[in-house]
Amino acid sequence: MKGSVERDYSREFAALAEALGRAGGNPAALRSPRIASLVVHENRILGLNAIPGIKMDVEPLPDGIKAFVYVEPGVVIAEPVHLCFGVLPKEGVQRILSTFKIGAEAHVRFLAHCSFPNAEKVQHLMEAEIEVGEGATMEYNETHYHGPFGGTEVLPKARIKVAEGGRYITEFKLIQGRVGVLSLDYEVHLGEKAIAELVSKVYGKGKDQVRLREALYLEGAYARGLVKSRIVLQDQAEAEFTGEAVGIGPYSRGHLDCTEILRGSEAKASAVPKLIVVDERAKLTHEAAIGSIDRKELETLMARGLSEEEAVETVVRGLLR
Amino acid sequence: MGNHLLLIEDLFLEREGRLILRGVNLAVEEGEIHAILGANGTGKSTLAYAIMGLSGYKPNKGRVFFSGKDITEKSVTERAKLGITLAWQQPASFEGLTIREYLEISQRAGRGCFRIEECLSLVGLPPKNYLDRTLNDRLSGGERKRVELAAVLAMAPRLAILDEPDSGIDVLSLDDIMEVIRRMNRGGTTVLLITHREEFARAAHRASHLCGGRILKTGECEEVVRFYKNFCKECTHINEPELEKTLEKE
Ligand SMILES: Nc1ncnc2c1ncn2[C@@H]1O[C@H](COP(=O)(O)OP(=O)(O)O)[C@@H](O)[C@H]1O
Ligand SMILES: [Mg+2]
Numbered sequence: 053m054k055g056s057v058e059r060d061y062s063r064e065f066a067a068l069a070e071a072l073g074r075a076g077g078n079p080a081a082l083r084s085p086r087i088a089s090l091v092v093h094e095n096r097i098l099g100l101n102a103i104p105g106i107k108m109d110v111e112p113l114p115d116g117i118k119a120f121v122y123v124e125p126g127v128v129i130a131e132p133v134h135l136c137f138g139v140l141p142k143e144g145v146q147r148i149l150s151t152f153k154i155g156a157e158a159h160v161r162f163l164a165h166c167s168f169p170n171a172e173k174v175q176h177l178m179e180a181e182i183e184v185g186e187g188a189t190m191e192y193n194e195t196h197y198h199g200p201f202g203g204t205e206v207l208p209k210a211r212i213k214v215a216e217g218g219r220y221i222t223e224f225k226l227i228q229g230r231v232g233v234l235s236l237d238y239e240v241h242l243g244e245k246a247i248a249e250l251v252s253k254v255y256g257k258g259k260d261q262v263r264l265r266e267a268l269y270l271e272g273a274y275a276r277g278l279v280k281s282r283i284v285l286q287d288q289a290e291a292e293f294t295g296e297a298v299g300i301g302p303y304s305r306g307h308l309d310c311t312e313i314l315r316g317s318e319a320k321a322s323a324v325p326k327l328i329v330v331d332e333r334a335k336l337t338h339e340a341a342i343g344s345i346d347r348k349e350l351e352t353l354m355a356r357g358l359s360e361e362e363a364v365e366t367v368v369r370g371l372l373r
Numbered sequence: 374m375g376n377h378l379l380l381i382e383d384l385f386l387e388r389e390g391r392l393i394l395r396g397v398n399l400a401v402e403e404g405e406i407h408a409i410l411g412a413n414g415t416g417k418s419t420l421a422y423a424i425m426g427l428s429g430y431k432p433n434k435g436r437v438f439f440s441g442k443d444i445t446e447k448s449v450t451e452r453a454k455l456g457i458t459l460a461w462q463q464p465a466s467f468e469g470l471t472i473r474e475y476l477e478i479s480q481r482a483g484r485g486c487f488r489i490e491e492c493l494s495l496v497g498l499p500p501k502n503y504l505d506r507t508l509n510d511r512l513s514g515g516e517r518k519r520v521e522l523a524a525v526l527a528m529a530p531r532l533a534i535l536d537e538p539d540s541g542i543d544v545l546s547l548d549d550i551m552e553v554i555r556r557m558n559r560g561g562t563t564v565l566l567i568t569h570r571e572e573f574a575r576a577a578h579r580a581s582h583l584c585g586g587r588i589l590k591t592g593e594c595e596e597v598v599r600f601y602k603n604f605c606k607e608c609t610h611i612n613e614p615e616l617e618k619t620l621e622k623e
Contacts, residue, residue, distance in 0.1 A: 282468075311468075348465040351427050354449040355459045356528060357482030366478070370469030 064093040068136040071167035071197045074228075081134050089134040092117050094144055099136075105129060106160070116147030116177070125155030125185065132191075133160060138167035139174045142203070147177040156185035156215070164194040171232070172203035180210040184218040184246075192222045198229030202258045205233040212239065214246040216272060221248070227255040227284075227372045235263040244272030244301065251280045253372045256289030256319070267296035270304035270334060281310040282371050285319035296326040299334025308338035313345055313371065315364065377438070378403040378532055378563045379424065384435035386423055393419045395586035397435070401532070406554060406564040408574035408594065410601050411583035417567045418462055420583065421536045424565070425459040426452050439532070453482055456531030460521040462540060462567075466510045472520055473504040476527045483528035486560070492523040495553055497546065514541040522550065526557050533557060534565045539573055551576045571598045 068091055069079035081087045082099055088106050091099035095112045102108045105127035109120040123129065139146050154160060168174050184190045198204055206226070214220045226234060234256075240248040248268060256262045262285075268277035279295045297306030312321035325338040345367050353363035379401040386394040393416045401407045411417050422430040424437060426449050436445045444452055458479075467475070476489040485492075490500040496519040506512065508520065518541050525533045538550055551573070558564050566577050574580045580597035582590045584605050590597055 346465065347428060348461070349467060351425075351449050352461065352465045353478065355425055355453050355457075356479045356524070357450060357453040358478065359450050360448075366470065367467065370467050373469035 061093060061096060061098050064096075064138075064140055065091060065098045067140055067169070068093065068098070068138050068165070068167055071138065071169070072134070072136060072165045074197065075165055075195045077134070077163060077165065081131070082136065087131045087134060088129065089136070090119065091136040092138075092146070092148070094139055094146055103129070105158075106133065113147060113149070115145045116149065119148065119150040121150065121152045123154045123158045123160045123188075125188075126157045127155065127160075128158070129160040132163045135162055135164040136167070137164065137176070139176065140167075140170060142170050142172040143174060145175045145177075148179070150178070150180045152180065152182040152190070154182075154184045154188045154190045154218075157187040158185065159189045161191040162193065164192065165197070166194065166206075167197040168204045169197060169199040169229075170201070171199055172201050174203060175205045176207065178208040178210070180208075180212075182210060182212040182220070184212070184214040184220050186215040187217040188215070189219040189221070192220075194222075194224050196226040196228070196231070198226070198231050200230055202230035202232040202260060204231050205235075206231055207235050209237045210239070211241075212248070213241045214243060214248060216244045216246060218243070219247045223251040223253070225253045225372075227253060230257045231260050231262070233261045237265045239265075239267040239269065240277065241269040241271055242275035242277055242301075242304070245274045246272055247275070248277040249280070250278070253282045254284075254291070255368075255372055256283065256285040256291055258287050258289065260285075260289040262289065262291035263294075264292070265294045265296070267298070268306045269298045269300065270306050271300045273301040273303055275301050275304040277306045279306075279308045279310075281312075283310075283312040283321065284315065284368050284372060285312065285321055286315040288318045290320040291322070293321075293323045293340075294326065295324070295338065296328075297336045297338070298328045298330060299336050300330040302331045302333040304331070304334045306334075306336045308340070310338075310340040311371065312340075312342040313368065314343065315345075315368075376403055377401060378440055379565070380438040381424070382436045382438070384420075384423060384437070385433045386419060386430060387433050388419065388429070393586055394423065394432070397583075397586070397588055399581055399588050399591070401563060401565055402579075403563055404558075404561075405578040406558050406566055406576075408566045408568060408577035408580040408597075409583050410568060410571070410574040410580050410597060412605065413569055415583050416586045417569070417583055418536055421459055421534045421565070421567055424534055425449060425457065453530075456483070457534070458482070458525060458528055458530040458532070459534045460525050460536060460538060462536040463514075464517050464521045466512070466517065467508045470508045471504070472506050472508055475508050475520065476524055479524040480527040483530050485527045485529035487526055487529070489523075489527050492526040493520075495526060495556060496520070496523045497549055498523065515543065518542050522553050525562075526553065529557065529560050530562055532563045532565065534567065536567045537569070538566070539568065539570060547573070571602065574598055574601075
């Protein structure tokens with residue numbers, strides 16, 4: 053046996069599975085034949101399991117992978133599809149180019165986990181084209197794990213189209229460890245009576261730079277969208293949130309809701325809401341709160357015996373939950 | 374100081390340049406339900422906050438003693454650990470904190486013997502519908518107030534300061550609230566019951582009348598309520614107690 057031994061990637065697989073476990077997920081899901089899953093380390097596909105009703109074509113790129121995910125019309129995928137991405141070494145690049153097509157009336161939920169526990173100089177780029185068919189529902193939850201070094205550049209970008217009566221519900225969570233740079237850009241185009249909910253929860257620490265742009269294009273009549281962003285910043289971390297809602301369809305409704313909490317005087321935050329009413333029957337609203345934690349909330353918990361620090365932790369944990 | 378659980382001596386407190394408390398003297402005995410009766414704007418909440426030691430409510434003058442100890446300089450947490458808690462007139466809401474977690478936090482602070490499910494039932498909230506709900510602004514004002522009472526029950530503090538526990542809860546359940554207060558009292562909690570409603574003050578063991586930032590009278594509930602009705606209910610000397618001398622003679 054010379055030269056041609058395929059490297060053993062079980063260590064990487066185990067590490068990605070472990071991160072999934074830490075998120076409260078079930079690592080065994082990655083080995084279950086009943087649960088659709090995809091596990092990718094850098095540009096290597098470590099696991100791929102498609103199940104009836106869902107097709108996943110994945111091919112490696114020099115610096116990542118390209119995936120095509122197709123859910124057949126009318127299919128209800130009972131168990132969430134597990135997606136695990138990550139880079140374990142200190143340095144590396146991972147680019148995930150993906151296309152999701154969700155057939156009409158189908159229901160599917162994705163749980164994505166992205167792990168970069170040792171990152172000192174890692175780039176993680178995601179570009180997704182998503183089409184949610186008529187009456188279909190797609191949920192996409194993405195949770196990030198970062199080490200303590202703040203050496204990751206995370207650049208998720210998604211263009212989402214939701215057809216008539218479809219629903220797209222997403223939550224992006226980056227609260228463990230330090231990221232470095234996060235620049236998220238999600239844009240949803242909603243057809244008639246379509247619904248979108250974009251939730252993001254981010255904890256910036258050290259010198260983290262966080263930029264979020266989340267945009268709702270309410271194109272169809274009665275389309276409804278919500279952008280909800282919760283950002284906590286400490287140390288010298290900085291965040292800039294841009295929420296956009298464009299009311300094009302009659303009776304469409306959009307709401308932007310952003311809360312940014314600053315711990316300490318060195319963190320910086322800004323929130324920019326952009327509301328554009330194209331059809332005068334559309335209704336767009338926004339609320340934004342930037343500041344330190346509400347004194348009354350803290351003192352309520354302190355009056356139940358928590359120290360100030362414990363009270364802060366409790367409030368922050370709730371906000372980012 | 375004797376067997377007073379709470380003793381307030383000559384407390385003055387200024388907010389944004391305005392004198393709100395003007396020499397409060399108050400003695401609350403261990404084991405009693407003591408009502409503080411006063412019209413809106415007389416400084417009842419301010420007094421409650423000063424006893425709890427909230428930031429911005431540090432007295433300009435005067436002392437607060439708890440169980441014989443001077444607590445005037447103590448932090449909110451320290452006071453809570455001594456066994457004092459406050460139920461706010463308008464309790465805060467929390468995103469992402471469940472009622473279960475909130476009650477558990479409260480319970481850990483005290484010597485409560487009720488299970489948290491019991492606490493919710495006692496305030497008229499079925500535990501199975503409420504335990505896992507979030508303590509956010511989707512709860513109605515009344516529900517939130519009930520949760521606050523349940524949290525105090527769970528904590529079973531030595532002294533509970535209840536700031537208008539009836540406000541925002543429908544009139545019909547006034548008796549129920551009083552029943553809850555009696556329950557916590559029987560469990561060993563001394564209650565400072567802050568209210569502007571006579572019928573509520575009547576249900577206490579003793580009462581004090583606060584007007585213009587001062588306690589004008591302390592005594593039997595009926596007596597204090599009568600005093601309040603006759604002299605103070607419609608009075609215009611909120612924070613301008615020029616009439617207090619006359620009133621004190623009564
Ligand atoms: N932050 C504040 N700054 C200045 N004045 C205040 C402040 N809060 C309350 N007050 C005033 O203090 C007085 C007492 O208020 P409060 O203690 O809330 O009365 P009560 O609880 O009896 O209705 C009122 O006249 C109120 O307007
Ligand atoms: Mg008040």
